[in-house]
Amino acid sequence: MNNTQIVTRFPPSPTGTLHIGGARTALFNWLFARHNNGKFVLRIEDTDRVRSTQSNTEVIIGSMKWLGLDWDEGPYFQSQRSKIYDEYIQKLLSTGNAYYCHCSKEELDRKRAEALAKGLKPKYDGKCRDLGLGDAPGAVVRLRSPLTGTTTFKDLVKGVISIDNSELDDLILKRSDGSITYNMAVVVDDSSMGINYVIRGDDHINNTPRQILIYKALNRPIPGFAHLPMILGPDRKPLSKRHGATSVLAFKEMGILPEALLNSLARxxxxxxxxxxxxxxxxxxxxxxEHVGKASGIFNVEKLIDLNSKYIMEMDGDRLADSLTPFLEALGCSHLSREKVKGAAITLQKRSKTLLDMAKDSLFYFKDITYDEKADEKFLTIDLIDTLEDLLTDLQGAMDFSQAELEKIFVNFLEKHQIKLKKIAQPLRISLTGKTFSPGIFEIMEVLGKDMVIKRLSDAISHIKNK
RNA sequence: GGUCCCAUCGUCUAGUGGUCUAGGACGCUGGCCUCUCACGCCAGUAACACGGGUUCGACUCCCGUUGGGACUACCA
Known part of the structure; x- marks a missing residue:
């Protein structure tokens, strides 16, 4: 048996909300942890004080909860961990794996520009590397990285990746203002939190060798890495605020079910x-x-919607009613009868791709209707008056308004008039819903109830007469 | 520029050297069913980026080209 528990993490930065890219990263970490009976840690990387906001943090946490991606530890906040970072910096300094650098930002910028102009690599020249400098105002701490050799790791999705250490330079671990740098913070956090699998976007592949070097300098075990391909927008560009970076909660408002979103993100x-x-x-x-692909892809919203409709079809009436109610309320319905909402939802279950669609299509059950103009003109015609009035009479005599009973009434009615259901289905449908499409007429009559059906049919009859 | 990563239908993907005249799903088109709209069912549409190798045999392995992307900061 493996006695080391698997620990993964999701470290969103509250500089924005949670979009599908982040959600998928969270999902894969969560799935990997849950599949292996491991632990899933949530960590908020809020070191960017100017762009991070409290409300983004709340939205991210709310999105995680809505998706059902529960975490076992956290949320930790990087902004509260500066003491820990300092300890690790000290450790690196004392073991000689890091050193103070007094080069000014201006000096560095100038050298970089010169190197670039000459077509050379713009890396730090190591000026302070062996000067044995101490702390001073404006000094930074740099990692003493190996000058030669290669850093290699086996990525769990991309395979073996290796890079010459000569490509890397002595990266800054601690800034002149005392704050910690991203790569250092990640390593310290992951290491101190016992993270042994790092699953993240492949935009971090190039950071990985740098981070491995820090792990080595710290003499800490190196976690397994799995880099997921990026999610692209419809224009094949990486997701950004501009297009596909739709917040997860926007899908909720669209009437997408969390399990459908999870399913489609996983695929x-x-x-x-x-x-x-x-x-x-x-x-x-x-x-x-092992079955994670290497190539980036576009999120297929059409497919999500199709999947969503399949999940809706599987819901039981009670959950359907619970889920639909907030959407109906948002559309201005109040004093909703739970039984009626449930009945209405069931009639629309096979016809709705999202909860929002369902709510919109079920409005005729709960609010007054208006006749669609073209439908009114085409189907609510004067020649039907006698038929409709007789139908009204028969319906008024109905003992109960179950679908089965209604069908019986109709069989007799059609027999009596020697007509097909087709003849009156549309006029009746428009009388009851105002529209040319709806669930089956017996279904809607049952949910609407006798009183409402009688009222709407009478209204339609007088409407025709007044034409 | 340098380094690293990637490449099957419009989209998501299956495929780990022969079972591929390349399978599934979404979308789209046509048909059936039918009280409308849906559901469902059936059928059709459409892809291995290119060029070299390796091999008896490549979608699958290797190299190159092209095309994407990432990183190259005292951002994360």
């Missing part, structure tokens, strides 16, 4: 043969890093 980059639909539980059981 972007990961696969399990030809299987397309996975419950969250199945995702946990079947997920593995």
């Amino acid at each position: 972007l980059g990961w696969s399990y043969g030809d299987k397309e639909k996975f419950s969250t539980q199945e995702l946990i059981e079947l997920f593995s890093l």
Whole structure:
């Protein structure tokens, strides 16, 4: 048995909300941890004090909760860990793996510009590397990285990656203002939190060798790395605020179910043969890093919506009612009867791709209707008056308004008039809903209830007469 | 510029040297079903970026080209 528990983490930066790129990274970390009975840690990387906001932090946490990606530890906040970073810096300094550098920013900028102009690599020239300098105002701490050799690691999705150490320079670990640098913070955090698998976007591949060098300098175990390909916008550009970086909560407002979003995020980059639909539980059981693809991809919203409709079809009436209610309220419906909402939802279950669609299409159950102009003209015609009035009479005599009973009434009614259902279905539908499309007429009559059906049919009859 | 990563239908992908005249899903088109709209069912559409190798045999392995992307900061 493996006695080391797997620990993964998700470290969002609250400089924005949680979008699908971040959500997928979170999901893969979560799945990997859950699949292996490991631990999942949430860490907020809020060291960018100017761009980080409290409200973004709240949105991120809210999104995680909505998705059901629960964490076992955290949230930790990087902004509260400066003491720990200092300890590690001291350790590096005392072991000679880091040194103070007194070069000014201006000097560095100038040298970089010169190197670039000459077509050379713009890396730090190591001026202070062996000067044995002490701390001083404006000094930074740099890592003493190896000048030769190669740094190699086996990425769990990309395979072996190696880079010559000569490509890397002595990166700054601590800034002149005393704050810690990103690469150092990540390593210290991951290391001190016991993270042994780092699953993140492949935009971090080039940071990995630098971080490995820090792990080595710290003499700490190096975690496993898995770099996920990026998610692209419809224009094949990496996701940004501009287009595809839709906040996860926007999908919630669209009426997407969390399990559908999770499913579709999982299938972007990961696969399990030809299987397309996975419950969250199945995702946990079947997920593995080996089946994560290497190529970046575009998030397919059409497919998400299709998946969502399939999840809606599987919901039971009670959950359907619970889920639909907030959408109806947002559309101005109040004093909703739970039973009616449930009944309405069931009639629309197979016809709705999102909860928002369902809410919109079920409005006729809860609010007054207006006739669609063209439908009114085409179907609510004077020649139908006698038929509709007789139908009204028959319906008024109905003992109960169940679908079964209604069908019986209609069989007799159609027989009596020697007509097909087709003849009155549309006029009746428009009388009851105002529109040319709806669930089956018996279904809607049952949910609407006798009183409402009688009222709407009478209204339609007088409307026709007044034409 | 340098380094690193990537490349199968429009999109997401299966495929780990022969079972591929390349499979599934979404989308789209046509048909069936039918009280409308859907659901469902059936059918069709459409891809291995290019060029060299290796091999009896390459979508699968190697090299190159092209095209994307990332990193190259006292941003994260």
